[in-house]
Amino acid sequence: MIMKTRNVEYAIIGAGTSGLGAYATISRETDSLVMIQDGPYGTTCARVGCMPSKLLITAADYAHHLHTSDCFGVPASGQVDGRRVLERLRRERDHRFVARNLGYVDKIPAHHKLEGRARFIGPGRLMVGESVEVRAEKIILACGSRPAIGAVFEPVMSRVLTSDTIFELEDLPRSVAVIGMGVIALELGQALHRLGVKTTLYGRSGRINALTHPTMQRRALDLLAGELDIHPSGRVLSTWEDAEGAWIEYESSNGQRITRVFERVLVATGRESNLDRLGLEQAGVDVSESGAVRFDPQTMRCGDLPLFIAGDATDDLPVWHEAYDEGRIAAGNALSYPDSTPAVRRTPLMVFFTDPQIAVIGQSFRQLQGREIVIGELPFTSPRHVVWNKVQGHIQVYLDAHTGTILGAELLGHQAEHLAHLLALAITHGMTAEQVLAMPVYHPSAEELLRDVLIDAQKKRRRHEAEKESLSLSP
Ligand SMILES: Cc1cc2nc3c(=O)[nH]c(=O)nc-3n(C[C@H](O)[C@H](O)[C@H](O)COP(=O)(O)OP(=O)(O)OC[C@H]3O[C@@H](n4cnc5c(N)ncnc54)[C@H](O)[C@@H]3O)c2cc1C
Numbered sequence: 001m002i003m004k005t006r007n008v009e010y011a012i013i014g015a016g017t018s019g020l021g022a023y024a025t026i027s028r029e030t031d032s033l034v035m036i037q038d039g040p041y042g043t044t045c046a047r048v049g050c051m052p053s054k055l056l057i058t059a060a061d062y063a064h065h066l067h068t069s070d071c072f073g074v075p076a077s078g079q080v081d082g083r084r085v086l087e088r089l090r091r092e093r094d095h096r097f098v099a100r101n102l103g104y105v106d107k108i109p110a111h112h113k114l115e116g117r118a119r120f121i122g123p124g125r126l127m128v129g130e131s132v133e134v135r136a137e138k139i140i141l142a143c144g145s146r147p148a149i150g151a152v153f154e155p156v157m158s159r160v161l162t163s164d165t166i167f168e169l170e171d172l173p174r175s176v177a178v179i180g181m182g183v184i185a186l187e188l189g190q191a192l193h194r195l196g197v198k199t200t201l202y203g204r205s206g207r208i209n210a211l212t213h214p215t216m217q218r219r220a221l222d223l224l225a226g227e228l229d230i231h232p233s234g235r236v237l238s239t240w241e242d243a244e245g246a247w248i249e250y251e252s253s254n255g256q257r258i259t260r261v262f263e264r265v266l267v268a269t270g271r272e273s274n275l276d277r278l279g280l281e282q283a284g285v286d287v288s289e290s291g292a293v294r295f296d297p298q299t300m301r302c303g304d305l306p307l308f309i310a311g312d313a314t315d316d317l318p319v320w321h322e323a324y325d326e327g328r329i330a331a332g333n334a335l336s337y338p339d340s341t342p343a344v345r346r347t348p349l350m351v352f353f354t355d356p357q358i359a360v361i362g363q364s365f366r367q368l369q370g371r372e373i374v375i376g377e378l379p380f381t382s383p384r385h386v387v388w389n390k391v392q393g394h395i396q397v398y399l400d401a402h403t404g405t406i407l408g409a410e411l412l413g414h415q416a417e418h419l420a421h422l423l424a425l426a427i428t429h430g431m432t433a434e435q436v437l438a439m440p441v442y443h444p445s446a447e448e449l450l451r452d453v454l455i456d457a458q459k460k461r462r463r464h465e466a467e468k469e470s471l472s473l474s475p
């Protein structure tokens with residue numbers, strides 16, 4: 001029974017990072033808007049995503065030092081107190097990151113907020129919960145995503161963890177099977193291992209997908225498998241539970257069957273968009289068989305409709321800075337509807353906070369197939385890395401063979417995030433290797449590695465040019 005109808009110009013579904021980005025833009029221009037939020041405020045990033053995961057990883061880094069500082073003449077002793085690790089994680093998360101977000105939401109006028117799950121009951125018509133209808137001229141779908149859990153895990157659901165639940169544990173489990181080899185599986189799996197949890201990772205494809213050059217993929221897998229118990233390719237055949245725990249029966253791609261029991265199972269097999277719960281067909285939206293909605297990534301508009309999409313709801317670029325940008329792009333184009341202004345999207349940047357870190361910037365090796373490029377590459381080592389005793393990894397930088405413009409890079413190494421940001425800056429400004437090499441580089445710093453890899457790329461480019469010239473001169 002509809003008890004109340006609200007008429008607004010703009011409705012935003014979801015008060016996560018992208019929804020708040022949209023809200024910030026629209027609320028500057030009009031009072032006729034409502035942001036609808038199902039579940040707790042605070043955003044996925046702060047509550048169950050970026051921030052708690054990085055807090056766990058940092059605790060794990062400290063635990064790792066206990067085993068690695070001896071070579072510096074600093075033997076360390078001590079043990080992990082799982083309860084304290086998790087208590088601190090929640091304290092920091094709640095008091096710093098979530099509280100900051102809630103403080104922002106608190107300041108939003110009450111008539112701009114509506115709590116409940118929204119679903120379409122017609123074009124421009126949303127039902128929120130069971131009693132409020134919202135009629136909006138323009139609607140932004142900023143409803144995010146949720147962990148995907150395959151049916152094979154149903155028999156062990158009481159022991160299944162996802163990134164939504166793991167940070168609420170009272171104590172660390174004794175053992176955990178991590179399903180997946182994506183960013184969540186690797187970040188959390190390595191952290192749990194370093195915190196003393198007996199951890200086994202079960203992958204499917206045998207690849208770490210973010211890296212696309214075969215050398216980078218192989219090295220990343222070799223390095224991580226050197227520390228972690230990983231079965232990279234195969235599939236989980238079945239699961240069951242008994243008094244001992246959750247059993248996982250897994251078949252490796254070589255046909256070997258492995259059956260083991262764990263206290264917990266962390267399912268990190270990707271996320272699925274919450275769009276499927278919106279009843280989009282009622283809004284006249286063309287939804288593909290996979291549940292995806294077609295949209296223009298430069299305007300975030302869905303076809304010609306007064307509907308816009310932003311953030312993880314899209315499956316595309318599911319990272320924080322893109323979610324925020326997309327919220328603002330969607331809002332800007334909702335404000336100017338039916339006119340639209342295509343946004344210039346940022347240079348792609350992805351960082352895995354593993355150790356060593358993995359980063360992909362600009363165009364990946366795979367995306368550059370068919371283009372004439374040279375690859376500068378080196379082990380991830382500079383004098384500074386030697387000082388840190390962190391010399392594992394590899395760096396590849398892709399240059400346009402003709403112009404020397406930096407097009408992309410794939411990195412695997414200690415603190416790769418910082419070189420990744422420098423490379424992102426260079427790519428954003430269309431810089432050539434030569435231009436980047438004109439900047440000062442302090443000694444000894446990790447940035448010396450960037451200088452050296454660009455010198456390597458330049459040498460290869462000169463060789464490439466010389467070879468082409470001699471080919472063109474040969475009769
Ligand atoms: C474990 C983990 C670690 C991560 N680490 C990083 C990282 O280090 N760096 C990084 O850049 N990114 C990271 N991310 C990704 C980042 O958190 C997301 O890209 C970002 O939070 C997406 O924001 P969003 O607004 O699209 O979704 P959300 O913040 O999830 O917001 C969507 C909101 O919509 C609500 N909603 C859904 N359906 C409805 C409905 N029908 N009606 C009303 N409300 C609805 C949801 O409850 C939710 O609150 C991580 C993600 C995870 C899960």
Ligand SMILES: NC(=O)c1ccc[n+]([C@@H]2O[C@H](COP(=O)([O-])OP(=O)(O)OC[C@H]3O[C@@H](n4cnc5c(N)ncnc54)[C@H](O)[C@@H]3O)[C@@H](O)[C@H]2O)c1
Pocket residue numbers: 150179180181182183184185187202203204205207209235236268269270271317318319350351352353
């Ligand atoms: N550092 C970061 O920026 C960061 C950290 C965490 C999460 N995130 C975001 O969260 C999103 C979701 O992360 P994710 O790791 O869940 O997804 P993902 O898509 O990165 O990885 C999912 C992995 O699970 C594997 N998989 C799928 N089904 C499987 C099965 N049945 N058995 C075994 N393996 C299976 C896939 O092959 C893939 O390797 C990411 O796309 C990312 O953008 C970002």
